[in-house]
Amino acid sequence: MIKKMIQEHPFMMIIITILSISTNGLETVANLILITATNTIISRKTALFFILSGAILLVYLIHWFTGYYANIFEEKMIQATNHDIRKKYMRNQMTLALEDKLNPDDTINVVTNDILLFDQQYLKGFYKLFNCIFGIILSSVALISLHWSLFLASVIMTVLLMFVPKLVGKRLRTTTGNISSNNDKLLKKLNDWTKGYHDLLWNNALFQLWRKTHNSFHTLENSYVDQKRAQQTAVQFGAFMNMAAQVAVNALAGYLAINNMVTFGVVMSAGNLAYQLFGAVSVSTDSIILLQSGSSINDKLVSLTKPVSVDRFEKHQDEIDNIKNIKLHNLSYEYKNGTKIKYPDINVSKGDKVLITGPSGSGKTTLINLLSGRLNDYKGSLKLNNIEYSSFNNLSFLKIFGLQPQSYHIFNDTIANNIALSNDKYSSEQINSAVKKAQLSEKITSLSQGLKTLIGSESEVFSGGELQRVSLARFFIRKRPILIVDEGTSALDKNNAYKVMNLLTQDKNLTLFVITHSIDNDVLSLFNKHINLSQE
């Protein structure tokens, strides 16, 4: 992921590198000036001492400036990387949705919690390490210029410090993986129980909202504590080693000064450079701990953002453009648990109006999924224009079937956007004509903002039946040759339901399948074909 980030934003990376080298370099330069400043005070050259102190202050001011911008650019790069991941992931989700494989809870967990973990641990860890490497190199070079033994001592201490993250690497990966999976479980539980709050309310069981979810909260909270335990073991040990290393380098510099091998200014500066070096080493060990901790999320995101592709090629495009008939012969479907449903033979021609009835569990929904190409492992024969369904590309069915499902979603948006689904290619004339067909014109004209009125879960402008007609208008504007209505008019009153059915059945070119529980003779007379599943 980091390699990709650098490849995709090379210019930003160059700026960050320059700023990072400057920040670390300026700190080293200030420490080196300090040697001369200390020696000038020992030799009582007061004026020069104050000039050098001023120079140190100036260097630190520039250091503050470069450090500030290094951090800002790093954050910009981190957020740009997060955005790239979200974009690739959402593209994959849209492809998976074509095959009904999108899980809303998993999606929310990945684009919020997982990316936050990745940001806070893996990316922040990387940048901290990146900065520290320059600090380590520059302070080491400065120490070697003071005395080789100071450098040697520093190298030995650095190597010891670098071993700290190895102590807890595996535990950190596991604990971070646990946070992600526990958050996923919590989201699923919350989604399930908050969605059902109405059922809890009317059954005097609202208390279950907390009782059923609190264990999942606990599990997630505990997994954060577990992760902290693993991180802190390494951090505390690293901090102790860091202090011990500084004391050792300072003592060595003092010994060298007493034996006239270096000036006394070096003692002070060596202490500061050792502080810079071990500070950088200590932060880099913390960063390696963070990187280890976030590596399981990195692996997860790498696999989730690998491009998923679908074959969109349709060898029977001519047939898709000109639907003539659908034929069922000896058609049956068997679920994995052994439930088998057999369907009667039927020939449906273009413009036919087919009513599908049958008691609960007789296979009406399964038939919709077969007809619309969502289930393709059927037995027997199911043909479109005399060509077996299995030889079409499944995605083609999305272009010919419209589905008015039992439950649909109304977005928190305007009526117009809910019908056009924010697709600019539909003009307001087309939206108005769809509204008219769905028998919604009168209601919409009565609203002060008309088609611009906000609907959805945050607004109660429409009744259930009216919202159902908004969903129907989505089909009217798209003009597919075949419509499947799954008890789609059940939320309408009898009069309006009849009106909508009448309208749909009057459309000569539309091939219509309507699934219903209740057979009303008036409605029955509107259809020319009837599949009664109870007879099978």
Ligand SMILES: Nc1ncnc2c1ncn2[C@@H]1O[C@H](COP(=O)(O)OP(=O)(O)OP(=O)(O)O)[C@@H](O)[C@H]1O
């Ligand atoms: N995913 C599944 N796995 C196993 N069995 C299933 C699955 N979906 C449906 N079934 C079973 O297949 C049979 C037909 O189900 P289907 O949903 O098609 O009936 P239906 O006529 O639409 O019912 P209803 O009117 O209650 O919606 C039922 O016995 C059901 O339990």
